[in-house]
């Protein structure tokens with residue numbers, strides 16, 4: 016194998032599994048250390064810079080970082096990264112003096128954002144400090160998008176939305192709320208230098224089976240129902256409720272139903288329990304609220320009498336895999352299953368809809384009727400129009416909306432300055448030794464043996480009684496400290512200098528995880544099997560260094576390194592050093608040329 | 611010195627032996643030796659050897675004297691018996707313990723100062739008595755613990771860190787062990803675990819006096835240019851006569867060496883030592899030949915390593931003394947103190 020180029024900007028970034036997996040590349044271990052140090056406001060600001068909505072995300076993020084977290088590979092559970100983010104938000108105190116403020120010299124450019132969801136708000140936050148005038152339209156009366164209209168208040172209190180949406184509003188957004196855009200052409204005709212479409216994926220899929228029309232009064236589309244609940248138009252539901260669908264919307268529907276009068280709420284999914292789209296913790300939360308999840312049942316008909324819904328019938332199916340390994344749901348032949356109910360919530364998927372974008376507005380649409388959007392620049396085929404969030408590539412989540420917003424803001428800024436949007440500014444990387452003394456580091460390298468701590472919950476009876484009572488209470492400072500200590504500090508990199516190495520094996524002998532091997536070089540596949548422990552996780556790199564006296568190579572499997580620094584402590588020559596790798600992701604306004 | 615304890619977490623794919631232990635279960639406390647000390651690598655090799663042989667930790671007694679090397683038993687086999695004796699007296703304590711309980715595996719760990727200076731007589735007598743043990747000298751050519759004075763194994767002409775040469779002739783413990791009748795003699799290097807681990811395994815299985823001289827650079831006081839016990843010098847002058855595999859009793863033999871280059875020796879307990887010859891003319895069952903070979907190569911400035919001598923049918927001190935087959939701690943009071951009548955009878959037999 017060739018020696019690893021550790022100067023390459025992604026190499027060490029990939030080692031920080033959580034940060035690499037985060038769409039916005041939040042510097043997770045850096046903020047976790049600040050939480051452990053009780054520096055909540057500093058931890059908050061690191062988050063705010065990267066992901067714009069730390070309080071919201073600390074409660075609701077899809078947390079792609081957690082399945083990626085190294086801790087989950089060295090013991091049972093990853094670090095509770097998401098809930099630590101909430102700790103920063105909960106205990107930060109007043110941070111208003113750290114925010115950019117509205118007092119910025121205007122640059123004369125005007126940008127319109129369609130929709131006031133997280134994607135548009137991110138664009139606004141990134142562009143306002145550069146002097147842009149950002150006009151944000153939304154059909155709803157208040158900003159927040161689905162954060163406000165969909166996510167139930169027992170998961171995300173309104174005050175948190177108000178606070179974090181407010182920070183951006185205070186930076187000088189020009190709001191045009193309560194104004195639905197019904198023509199892109201019309202908007203293009205106004206004197207905007209660029210248009211950002213952050214209108215989300217607002218249409219819930221329906222289920223067209225017998226009885227749908229007849230029993231329509233008690234059949235509701237999940238996301239429409241949730242927004243009616245969120246805005247207070249609906250405050251009760253029947254005693255017996257069936258929720259169709261296995262995604263997070265279904266979980267919000269069933270849990271909301273429990274709070275609005277549903278005593279017997281059941282979730283019914285077509286496929287298997289394990290294949291459900293909902294995050295595992297959402298399923299747990301639903302089941303903890305006495306909501307059974309019935310699987311392998313395909314809806315057959317809505318049953319009704321005299322125009323009133325009485326129940327639903329389902330066919331029982333099983334998963335059969337064909338020779339290509341494809342799964343088919345095949346009827347078992349058992350009698351149909353009938354479940355009586357008073358209301359049904361249909362949460363079987365969400366779609367984009369752009370009725371307001373004329374097909375001759377100079378924008379290409381693909382065969383799925385989605386706008387053609389560049390995945391890096393977020394630019395559509397009309398150079399003046401950019402997309403982001405759920406509107407760009409279909410429904411995702413808040414953190415992706417934020418990431419798209421950052422990318423689009425870079426593009427819009429470059430576009431407005433007449434620069435090539437495909438050329439992207441580089442990220443700012445700093446790497447610095449953490450050595451403080453012979454065996455002293457500026458981070459806590461002692462590895463905690465604790466398992467993941469559970470976030471305390473509100474009393475169930477109280478929570479189920481009021482849809483606005485937040486279920487999760489968040490970590491207190493003591494639990495937060497202990498959970499933060501579980502983080503392995505994956506950004507503190509093991510950096511090897513071959514010319515200092517005397518090949519004494521001290522690092523090999525001390526390493527608790529058998530990461531380090533000195534051996535003859537070879538092809539990667541062969542080398543991976545010859546190490547102190549086989550390197551079977553192909554998503555994790557081998558760090559290769561040559562230039563040793565014996566002509567062997569040093570091969571370090573990054574996979575399960577604890578970043579404990581023991582290799583560096585036991586190295587007599589300082590050939591190993593622990594260096595903090597910080598990457599500041601490029602934001603709008605950053606320059607492309609480094610000079 | 612490292613202040614944190616070694617994390618309990620280990621590699622998820624770390625193998626277990628048939629006792630269900632991982633290699634990590636054979637570790638001890640975190641080393642307090644200088645970072646990079648060769649002795650730590652020998653500790654790691656001992657851990658690996660005991661793991662691979664699936665020895666129950668409570669069946670080992672580790673004994674040592676004084677010195678950095680003699681401190682190391684704290685850093686391996688944390689669940690075994692241990693005795694840290696006074697300087698140079700490990701062999702006597704080990705001999706006594708062995709006499710009292712022949713059922714344990716005795717692992718003596720010493721330094722070149724501990725064994726070749728103050729303990730030279732003790733070393734010599736434990737070997738010539740054929741005590742069933744593994745005796746490892748972690749040989750760095752200096753008194754590491756007392757800050758680097760030349761030891762008796764330091765080669766004539768070898769230079770101290772300040773550049774002062776050693777004028778005294780070196781004691782070669784391997785030659786002495788051969789001459790004194792050790793039945794398993796090897797030399798290795800802390801920086802070559804591929805050779806050292808099987809050498810230790812063979813010694814642990816050997817039922818007689820097994821001696822291993824392991825060159826182990828002292829990074830603090832004897833790893834400079836001009837030293838003959840530095841990492842660089844040993845790597846350049848290492849003349850390995852063989853490599854070995856240890857095949858415990860009843861295991862299947864898997865050969866991956868060219869025929870003709872290998873030699874299999876079956877030890878008394880049924881285990882086999884498979885030698886891969888690097889120097890074809892070297893015969894590790896020829897004691898006199900081995901002594902001659904060592905002297906010749908030493909004169910050329912080479913450090914001969916490998917399994918240097920093996921007597922597959924060793925006898926040990928218990929056999930010479932015709933002692934009880936049952937260890938003392940399993941004998942009852944009646945057997946240990948048979949009473950005045952028995953004493954009278956015994957005395958009468960001597961009259």
Ligand SMILES: Cc1cc2nc3c(=O)[nH]c(=O)nc-3n(C[C@H](O)[C@H](O)[C@H](O)COP(=O)(O)OP(=O)(O)OC[C@H]3O[C@@H](n4cnc5c(N)ncnc54)[C@H](O)[C@@H]3O)c2cc1C
Nearest residue numbers: 130132133134153154160161196214215404405411412413
């Ligand atoms: C029930 C439910 C629960 C969810 N829970 C989570 C969760 O816990 N965590 C998570 O990360 N994600 C969750 N999501 C997904 C998340 O809400 C979205 O991915 C995210 O809000 C998308 O952001 P966005 O900025 O693209 O658009 P949106 O948040 O959808 O905002 C779009 C805005 O555009 C406005 N708009 C649309 N068309 C027009 C128009 N023509 N003119 C003017 N305004 C218009 C809409 O009124 C809306 O306010 C959930 C989604 C649903 C449905």
Ligand SMILES: Cc1ncc(C[n+]2csc(CCOP(=O)(O)OP(=O)(O)O)c2C)c(N)n1
Nearest residue numbers: 677678679697721722723724752753754755
């Ligand atoms: C009776 C006695 N004499 C002298 C000493 C001082 N002393 C301590 S360690 C040591 C030498 C140890 O050398 P070695 O066995 O080579 O161990 P190393 O530290 O090199 O591993 C000496 C002389 C002592 N502790 N006890």
Ligand code: SF4
Nearest residue numbers: 033084085502503505
């Ligand atoms: S252990 Fe910490 S730094 Fe490493 S992936 Fe998990 S959260 Fe990130």
Ligand code: SF4
Nearest residue numbers: 526576577579580582
């Ligand atoms: S920091 Fe060094 S010693 Fe610790 S696990 Fe990683 S490679 Fe091993």
Ligand code: SF4
Nearest residue numbers: 644647678754828829
């Ligand atoms: S002084 Fe020498 S022998 Fe002692 S611990 Fe340090 S390096 Fe090892």
Ligand SMILES: [Mg+2]
Nearest residue numbers: 721722752754
């Ligand atoms: Mg010594």
